[in-house]
Amino acid sequence: MRNELKKIRVSIIDNSEEQVKSELYGIFSSLILSKKIAPKNSDLKGIMSELNFSFKEYVFKSRTILLSRIIRAIEKMDEKEVSILIEKLINFIEVDDILNQKTKVSYKKKKKNIFDDIFNQLG
Template sequence: MNPIDQYIKLIEKHSIEPNHDLILDKALLIGSISQLILQKKIYKRNNDISDLIKEVFETEFLDYVMKSRTLLVSRIIRIIDSSDEQEFYKILNKFNEYVQFDNNDDDSEDFIDYWGKIINDSK
């Protein structure tokens, strides 16, 4: 299963179900967000990432963190990994809303398709 199919499967989960694999879901979200942040074609400047951080994670990082994408990704991984089930699905829903908002923006390319193309091209 390619990364886009895995992410679409993750998006389709909108409620907390008793028989799901939270660790797998966290890993898929961490991978998705990491790929988005690390791609300079999507976020040309590090400051462009701050909207994602504010809206999805409801936090801000100091300037030295925002200057390093790898440090930023490590902080996001820590937030996701330490979240409990309800916090995680709140983050997931906010990320999906953020992606849908960017996807519906008339001035931007199809956000998910572009991201998927970048991931598939890197294989």
């Protein structure tokens, strides 16, 4: 997803505003509909607040309703707002990648292995 955002950043200069927006629609579709990024619908509320989107509570009950609201908001944005949104999205993804790497490392530390116990007993 990070590569897609970098392409969009470059395409802001090269392409039309509508093409950039349509690429953002696809990225937000992947972001919102992915259960890997947000396993629960309630997790999406924090993500959207980091990206400065605020909606009523009922919108977060359905991913498709949330996606339609995001698409509508992006459609109404001007070029400057779109570029700010892309920067926030890139920052969010970079922070999320860093947090995922930290949790993977800490998870590996907690996981026990039978062979580790045998090696510890033998010295």
